[in-house]
Every structure is written in C-alpha cells, then in structure tokens.
Amino acid sequence: MAIWDFVKDAGKSIFGSEAQAAEAPKTAPAAAPAAAAQDSDTDRKVAALKKELADLGLTAKDVHLTLRGGDTVIIKGQARDQETLEKLIVALGNIKGIAHVELAEAPVAAGGAAAKPPVFHTVKKGETLSQIAAQYLGKAGRYPEIFEANKPMLTDPDKIYPGQTLRIPQG
Numbered sequence: 001m002a003i004w005d006f007v008k009d010a011g012k013s014i015f016g017s018e019a020q021a022a023e024a025p026k027t028a029p030a031a032a033p034a035a036a037a038q039d040s041d042t043d044r045k046v047a048a049l050k051k052e053l054a055d056l057g058l059t060a061k062d063v064h065l066t067l068r069g070g071d072t073v074i075i076k077g078q079a080r081d082q083e084t085l086e087k088l089i090v091a092l093g094n095i096k097g098i099a100h101v102e103l104a105e106a107p108v109a110a111g112g113a114a115a116k117p118p119v120f121h122t123v124k125k126g127e128t129l130s131q132i133a134a135q136y137l138g139k140a141g142r143y144p145e146i147f148e149a150n151k152p153m154l155t156d157p158d159k160i161y162p163g164q165t166l167r168i169p170q171g
C-alpha cells in the first residue's frame with residue numbers, strides 16, 4: 001500500500017459546488033438518514049472521478065475507485081503498466097478536493113517484481129517545466145520529456161500551476 005499527498009485546494013474542479021450538489025436530485029429519500037445522503041454524495045463524486053479519467057483516456061476495466069473521507073481516493077486493481085498507474089495517480093490527485101491517493105495493493109511491475117516508486121513534483125509559484133527538468137533530469141532543455149509524461153493531463157507546456165503535481169519520467 002502506498003499513499004501520495006496532494007494540494008487539496010488546487011486542481012481541476014469536477015465535483016461542482018456544495019450548492020449544486022444540494023440541488024441535484026437525490027437517490028435517497030428525503031427522510032433518509034444522513035449516512036444515506038453522504039453515500040449518495042460519495043457515489044456522485046466517484047462517478048465524477050471515473051468520468052474525468054474516461055475523458056482523459058485513462059480508464060481500465062481492472063481498476064476500481066473508492067472514496068474515503070471525502071478527500072482520499074483509493075485505487076484497487078492493476079493498471080496495464082507503470083506509466084498508466086502513475087498517470088492515474090496524478091490525474092486523480094490533481095482534482096480539487098482530493099488530498100490523498102492511495103493504492104490498495106503494492107504496484108507490481110512486469111514479471112512480478114515490485115514496481116519502482118514513482119517520482120512526482122508539486123509545482124511551486126513561479127516554476128516552469130524547464131526549471132523542473134533541470135532539477136530532476138539535469139538539463140532544462142529536457143522539459144518536453146516531463147510534458148509528454150503528463151499528457152493528456154497537460155495540454156500546453158506553459159500551462160502549469162502552483163499546487164499541481166507532475167509525473168517525472170524515470171530512465
């Protein structure tokens with residue numbers, strides 16, 4: 001099991017506002033206990049997370065998501081490869097309102113060996129991909145490698161923001 005922390009108040013807003021959630025039709029009856037209403041909200045958020053991953057083309061039938069405590073996403077199952085797993089973690093963690101992403105099982109690399117731990121970087125105010133590339137890859141000119149490693153979440157190398165977590169390619 002592994003857990004990664006993210007900036008909860010940074011990222012793409014996919015859950016809507018509290019007011020929008022209150023106006024949405026409820027699957028639980030009005031007189032239902034608070035736990036049923038909370039379950040309904042959790043189901044709505046998990047559906048939004050799954051839709052976001054589908055929109056990014058990061059779906060996998062063997063990967064299942066659950067939400068704990070409203071801000072922790074738990075990934076169960078196996079992604080098709082290490083790169084996809086790392087992209088799932090970053091895509092989920094860069095959603096506003098998500099503070100933690102947890103793997104239910106330790107990731108396994110091809111051949112059954114333990115996978116290498118991913119390297120992530122949280123963007124600080126004023127940083128550029130070139131600066132991040134210089135720090136991790138040794139040369140600022142290698143920034144396209146970080147950009148490519150974060151597609152489809154990144155669509156422009158100049159559009160990163162403080163609090164965003166980026167996947168750093170290894171090897």
